[in-house]
Amino acid sequence: MLRIPCPWCGTRDEVEFRYRGDATRSRPAAERALEELTRYVYSRENPLGWHLEWWLHVGGCRRLLKIERHTLSHEIRWVGAPDAMPPAGKAS
Amino acid sequence: MMRSPMPSPPRSSAPASGPERTSSGRYSLWRLLREGLAGQRGWSHAWAKAAPRPRYRVVVVGGGGHGLATAYYLAAAHGISDVAVLERGPLGLGNVARNTTIIRSNYFQPDNVRFYELSLKLWESLEHTLNFNAMVSQRGALNLFHTEAQRDLFTRRANLMRLEGVDAEALSREAVKALVPLVDLDNGRYPVLGGFLQPRGGTVRHDAVAWGYARGASEAGVDIVEHCAVTGIRHEGGRVTGVETARGFVAADTVCLAVAGHSSELARMAGFELPIETHVLQAFVTEGLKPVLDVVLTYGAGHFYISQSDKGGLVFGGAIDGYNTYGQRGTLPMVEEVTAAAVTLLPALARVKVLRQWGGVMDMTMDGSPIISKTPLAGLILNGGWCYGGFKAIPAGGFTTAHLIAHGTPHPVAAHLDLARFAAGRMVDERGAGPFPWLH
């Protein structure tokens, strides 16, 4: 069971959160090519390894968190606000 | 007389190529008795343990249900036996060994009904096709409903199935109770209003499916290479040329990926991304009991389905955990959710003990339906994206993937499962959940 360190609420059980998927892409504006939006909506890196992802703390502060988690060990090594990025050099 | 007739694909009579292999011989009651008198010493390997050769016409990556079935049908139905199945570990220990063994063809999308119905028909003749008893048990798959909205959806589905010539029946509350005395129709929260039964649905001994296809493929000349991890996909001028493996480069005209759960990792080696996320689906088994449940039962007010294996254990499962993971293990919140649904619907289970939980990792696609398709890399075929419906699809998945490889064009019942559907907006979305794999 994941225990997610929410910066606002402290460490909480995963059941308080709603997963919102891959956080590596930012949404292209609609004027951009259809292809880019298609990629944004459908295409996933889906790595076996470190994964940057969204979790919405619906059972707590209702804040959106950006989390870097390992998809095999489930270790969480970074949590930040939506506009933050994990420290460089930890990208892979 | 539940089985509907389906001609089994012709078996290749071409002599086996590659290393000399000892056949495991034909299985039968008489042979079993004969071997019994001889101390069961006359059996040999069910499938030959092959070493990879430098090149094949087709390399199938992944020795699971779909990979082995694809190889089997390539050889048996299309006469293409210059095939290797490369498996990174021992064969058949991925999702084919980690599911809840259910087969059925009750789907909402007409194209899906046709595809899974082909699979059901192939299941019905499987032991004869393979001369391996995988214990296909058509005991019926029963979906309960608890609201009128749910009844309407299931009515729509059952009517569609009937239009397509597939069996489906509506059951009253009383009929549900008669079929499954364990059910508490009122259950305190979401009373059972009725059920929909597919009598031809049921279960199959999952491991035996992998072993049976492996044996069949091996006898038809396919090289089954275990402990041979693929580490790279080589291509030239936009066309695949072979795979790098832990045991050297293996050249191939066609490479087929059948590694559901890990499709994204292999696609990355080939240089593209997929509309897939990997999620874990859990399953559980109880201690053995004398027969107490005779159908595959699905709860409609929570994520829970259950059947009883021939050994007596109740096999059950629930929903995916809902976040990307490659961890093939069970987690705790799902235990609570699934068992709560179990005790609510079947209160007599309260004192029955759960033995084990485990998890399998699924390719969850963006519309909840699988992918059998050509890919951006010519010569690379994808069989994946099985979500949590991969097991029941093994025969049809292998059959139609073999067709795509052999003919270069999709089999008509699998044409809707192409990769291009996402960009084109032709999603095959059973639940209408949209591009959120964790909701499917």
Place this chain on the structure above:
Amino acid sequence: MRKTPVSGPESAITLATCPVDIVELAAFRERASDLARLAARRDIVLAGPGATAAHSGRLTLSVRPDRWLLLMPPAAPGASAEHCRQLCEGSAAAVDLSSALAAFLLTGPTVPEMLARACRLDLETRAFPAGRAAATILVQVPAILAQLAAGTLLLTPTTTARHLHEWLVETARPFGLALAPDATVSALCAEAST
């Protein structure tokens, strides 16, 4: 060898309903300090993150960044919210939640032990001392917990409040449960840490 047996019925739990008006103040972008200044002018202390504060018969607690719940004595429907709206002077949204949240007060030394039957937070005194507040989920419904000198305050959505209340009554029974008369806001504020 259980050295700390589940406490006996002599250490009873009391459960009271709290008739209160509740208004949420949510500061607009970068206006939290304006709001704090305006609130202070009216003798309202805005609690820090995950904390409660009591002043002049009002209790505030904060379980969401830049949002505060104000608990005050009940007035005519909408009146408390209107009062708060004026107080904010546009620095914050003042949203009436008086009818959206039900408030219960639990007292007794075994309350953390009882709540541990649903609460996934560590309510042990060192981990959740008086003055702390947190939003979480209890028996599948949202709940805000605040540790006050007067006891453990529980706020929960009204449409599922009966579900939670029934659970509390059932679960507290083996610990010895007494239903207490309504607790007022001033009772909640009593000796609360600031």
Place this chain on the structure above:
Amino acid sequence: MTGPARIAQGLLTDPARPLAFRFDGAQLQGLAGDTLASALLANGRRLVGRSFKYHRPRGIVTAGCEEPCALVDLVDAAGGEPNRLATTLALHEGLVAVSQNRWPSLELDLLAVNDLLGRFLPAGFYYKTFMAPGWAWERVYEPLIRRAAGLGRLEARVTDHAAPAEIVHDHADVLVVGAGSAGLAAAAALGAAGLRVLLADQDVVPGGGTLLDARWSDWREEMCRRISALPAVRALARTTVLGAYGHGVFAALETLTPGERARFGGLRERLRIVRARRVLFACGASERLIAFPGNDVPGVMLAGAALGYLRRYGVAVGLRPAFFLNNDEAYEAVFALAEARVRAAAVIDSRPGAVAARRAQEAGIEVITDAVVTRVLGRRSVRAVRVAARNGSTRCVDADCLLMSGGHSPITSLACQLGARLEWHDGIAAFTADPPLAVGRAAGAARGIYGLAAAALDGATAARALAAELGRTVPPLPAGPVPPSDRDATPVAPLWEVRAPGKAFVDLQNDVTADDVRLACREGYEHVEHMKRFTTCGMATDQGRIGGVAAAAVLAEARGAPLPEVGQVKPRPFAEPVPFAALAGGEVRGHFKPKRRLPLHEWHERAGATFVNTGLWLRPLVYTQAAGWDAVLDEARAVRRSVGITDVSTLGKIDVQGPDAARFLDFVYANTFSTLAVGRARYGIMLREDGLLFDDGTTSRLGPTHFLVTTTTANSAAALEHLEFHQQSVCRNLDVLLTDVCDQWAQFAVAGPHAREVVALVVGDLDLTNAAFPFMAVAEARIAGIAGRLFRISFSGELAYELAVPAGAARTAWEAVLAAGRRYGIRPYGLDALNTLRIEKGHVTTAELNGNTTADDLGFQRMLKKSGDFIGRALATRPGLTAPDRLQLVGVRPVDRAHRLRNGMHLVAPGSPTASLGYVTSSTPSVELEGWVGLALLAGGRQRIGTRLLGTSPIHDESTEVEVVSPHMLDAENTRVRS
């Protein structure tokens, strides 16, 4: 007397409290403190069950949760419990147990014929036969196999209340698993360091191995005393850690004492979910069997179990035991029994010599070294054993039981679940597994440190390391009783199997023999996981605890590979079988999901409403308990003809405020809200980013920077999350705040030609004329004197208003409307009537907004704004979403007005009656039109308006001709809503 074999005072049994119990009908007596197994053994009962496949007689093999054979069905008033382990089942007065898997009786079991046919029924025989004829599997073979398989019996009956159950959430700095010498020493040290410790032990009392050695009692008592004195250490007996789930989370099952059980309403066990910063595995090692022919005859037991029965319960498992062993630890049982005047018939030690063997010989016990047992004589009980020495000599030793020990395996399953890798150690002939340091450590026998003193020292050392990692120091501890030092020992010599004619079992519960393992290997199932699955070895309730390594060793030999390379099967939760009830906790049946009640729930109840579950909500469906359409149509008719009122409080309501509120709504909705005037409402649709419809609802502008969004009931939680997600990600630069106000506001629709007059009576000083308050107007209003809001919006297609008041004042407002409407015959109407009204009008709900429809499909194409970005804009233009043959919303009516429609009915062309063109989503008898009306999603539907199709419902055997019409079957010009 409590049994002929009770020869001494047990540590746990109370001779003053005899308990009566029944086994297979026989009335027997045991003592308080006994397990069913110890009581049966005390009574000299050997035969307790029949084996799974061969129906061979089986007895008790172990003294704990690793028991493979002594499974019984418990019978009691509550319906009983199948497959209880006699070895862990606490005896209580009046306990009734029956043996399993035998017919007609335990003594005479006809299916024992399987044992004689065993040569024809090797592992996996069923894969090779039963294939013809095709129909026979389900009809003949499978029913036979199913009946023969399975163990316990479950009564399929439905009880009227849920079994009590609860889940408790725990937190600790360190979870110590196991309270043997290592665990006790560690917990005392960690507690002294000021850490919060949870010490969990599965036994009924702490002590582990120290309970079996009288010399350790002082030390044990001192440690327990110290632990009790530490407030931060909680010690839980009868608590098994079931599984490790990462992030410091563990599940543990606590069995309640009778006293606690009475207090908690009959609760039998509670599941504890423990969150710990570190874990210490001090869970010991378990003894292993040796595979030899007849190693399953009742009376063949683990040596350690015999020691346990003697020390714990004062029971001698036999009076003339033979021993077969390969390690010095097992001699403890030899010595202890000898001390209790149960002399060994002989000790057969596979090693050429050993320290312990010499000690035994010095004590006058016969030790046959360098020898093995090749056969057990006796079928229902051991009579004698045949011994073969390495030098070729054989002899027969008369004995009434055979106590075996194949060495010990550290218990590593929890560590392995956390990613620890198995490592082989020749010195102990066993695997160990060290958890990652960030997770915790193992200590004592759990990591192969045998000997109580060595383990205690190891536990204390591990505790110091853990304390340091957590920033604490273990202070110098007071000197306590000096524990006895461990005896010298000769290392174990691996011995897995004695190859001789006959069935030598490696899995006693699933009846898997060493020959089965070899057969698997011969057939190519040579990976340990394949072997497991082919033979079912290790898949029974005991998970192969005592025979798993032996099976792997047999496989290794057959493969010609070293055992460490073959490895073991991967351990999975749960450490012991757990009842469903315990895992599920209390949120079952009536509490399975919360019930969400309307503010006026009690009013609706008193008004006689039938309630319907929609998600969590309980909503009034119709105000009668009678079935049928009459009442529904009466309610709907009241709305069409006069006036009705309905409770729409379930709609999601989101308060949106901020300078950028309008910009935000323009982005999340497909239509425009920035142009909406204050005091006006607009119907809006939200798309998902993939271009399909997500939700719809009315949004009102209450002020320049203040909006109120409503969502559908079904999507209210998802819509809030959807908006919050976008507000905090894509739109994070916008200054806008979202607040869920669903529960704050009660909302009622007052609809019908007389709605204006009724509403005017309850709304003070608001001009409701069309000019002042037209369709889609919104205003703050005093409703029956309460500060509320008034919306002129309509779902029914009639002149309608929605009134919103704080939920606490709902009753006042609702009753005021009823009073005002009395003269017009106002009726409350439920969900069914609401549905009838909206279908006639062609309004959609979640039946049509089903996640697969586009704006265009439902006729909303004109609402999509032409400029500006919004969610779903781009992808909605994909060819698949704009194809002319998509399913589009239409109305349908049976041509024969006497025929009915059904939801889920398909539409087909008369010429091709099996090709579905679409389906009916919603249907109802009509109030305003003759007969039934329905909404349907139909391929190229708009083009088909005016044509006729066949509506067919094969599962009902129904078919009827329908005409395709516009979905707006009533008042397409909207004159009523604007009247």
